[in-house]
Amino acid sequence: MRSTNLRFTPKSDAPVFSVLRDRDFRAIWYVGTLRELSRRMELLVLSWLILQATQSPLQLALVLVFNNLPRPVLSLFTGLIADRFDRWKILMASQVMNTLVAFIILALIFTDSIQAWHVFAAVFVQGATKSLEDPSRRTGILDIVGERRLVNALSLDTISNTSGKMIGPLLGGLMIDTSGPLIAYYFSGITVETGGFVGACGLIVLVHLLDLAVMTRVRIPRKLRSSTVVPVWRSLGEGVRYALATPLLWGMLYVTIIMNALAFPLQQFIPDIGANNLQVGATLVGLLVAGEGIGQMIGAGAMALTRNLERHGLVFLLGSTAVLLMAILFVWTPWYMVAFGVLIIGGIGQSGFGTMQSTITMLAAPPDMRGRMVGLMSVCIGIGTPLGGLAIGILAELFGTPWAITANALIGLALLLPSLAFTPLAWGHTRQVAAAHTT
Structure with missing residues (x-):
């Protein structure tokens, strides 16, 4: 009797496993995880610090504003830098700066010298x-x-x-609530409340140091760059003109501005809603922020297992709509678990938005402009987020956070309609539309 050997071949692998077998991808993937973990911990801890010190939605909004203020100007140049220079060195330099700033904030809190402007400066550098x-x-x-x-x-x-968005805020909240007594016990002169922030910021510094260590294992292939040196402003102008001449790209950028101005600033006000509407502490606020991350994980995992997904724009718009609708539900629910579930659903929408945003940017642009397109996308984020965050902060100070977020979400839903009528996002296949544009 002839034996039959059963074995798996590469064809039977889900696409995600093919990517994960790549050692170089795994290294840069780990770096991204650690970087987002530390960033999200920092934002939660510093936002909670500002909220506890001032009890002001506007001051809380300023954390978001300063964090995104550098983007509109810097992103155009950083996209060009990504196209022209060694990407590994860029990533390493930015992480060294992040680590130094985190250490300075830890020292300021430890010595009880921290002030609001220190927090705003730190998140500005992080941005x-x-x-x-x-x-x-x-x-x-x-x-x-x-x-x-x-x-x-x-x-x-x-x-x-x-993963960073999910674990970082939860860890930050836990450290604030639990490490205070231990820090206060070992360091005389430090209160339990201050000790919680010292413990949280100490953990942030450790994560930054681990990120630096993993960065030494990252290897990014050197791709052939154009030998023609184009003046900076001309190069940037070419990128902007290309985006404006490509309906798929300018439609994506338009929706990006809307979402970052009118939807995503909600994330910054989760501590306010948690503390004042749901009456919970730092740990449960951290869990609320993690709820969005859980939803994004579910959505991203589903998309990672898909084959030949082509309707990137449709997923992008559906995700945007879900985020706006869930924002309205979140701010009005009086029940913690319902609020948590709503944020999970909103996170699934964010996953569709974020993954397809990057995919459209990469596939609709020629190779020598991809860095600039990512830079333009960051500019749109940087334009929308500070203005939207500041507007919500002012409205929240006047009318309350729930009313401010509801008004912004309703306006956002209305402004999504032109993208259905005037761009191929909803009906086009990305590669086909991009190919038709270049021919």
Whole structure:
């Protein structure tokens, strides 16, 4: 009797496993996870610090404003830098700066010298380094995996980002609530409340140091760059003109501005809603923020397992709509578990938005402009988020946070309609539309 050997072949692998077998991708994936973990911990801890010190929605909004203020100007140049210079060195330099700033904040809290402007300066620097690293990391992922595996790689990148978004705030909240007595016991002169922030910021510094260590293992292939040196402003102008001449790209950028101005600032006000509407402490507020990350993880995991997904724009718009609707439900529910579930659903929508945003940016642009397109996307984020965050903060100070967020979400839903009528986002296949534009 002839024996039959059963074995799995590469064809039977889900696309995600093919990407994960790539050592270079795994390294940059780990870096992205650690970086987002530390960033989300920092934002939760510093936002909670400001809220407890001032009890002001406007001051809380300023954390978001200063964090995104560098983007509109820097992102145009950082996209160009990503196209022209060594992407590994860019990522390493930004992480060194992040580590130094985290250590300074820890020292200021430990010595009871921290002031609001220190927090605003720290998140400003964090925003600047994120603007610097985003184009380099995302185009670096493309350099490693190639176009064929890009959707799956970016889905995994979304998973790494959402892992940080999910775990970081929860860890930050836990450290604030639990490490205070221990720190106060070992360091005389430090109160239990201050000790909680010292413990949380100490953990943030450790995560930054681990990120630096993992960065030494990252290898990004050197791709052939154009030998023609184009003046900076001309190069930037070419990128803007290309985006404006490509309906798929300008439609994506338009929706990006809407979402970052009218939807995503909600995340900054979760501590306010948690503390004042739901009456919970730092740990449960951290869990609320993690709820969005859980939803993003579910959505990204589903997309990472898909094959030949082509309707990127449709998923992008459906995700945007879900985020806006869930924002309205979240701010009015009086029940913690319902609020948590609503944020999970909103996180699934964010996953569709974020993954498809990056995919459209990469696939609709030629290789020598991809860094600039990611830079333009960051500019749109940087334009929308500070203005939207400031507007919500002012409205929240006047009318209350729930009314401010509801008004912004309703306006956002109305402004999504032109993208259905005037761009191919909802009905086009990304590769086909991009190919038709270039021919």
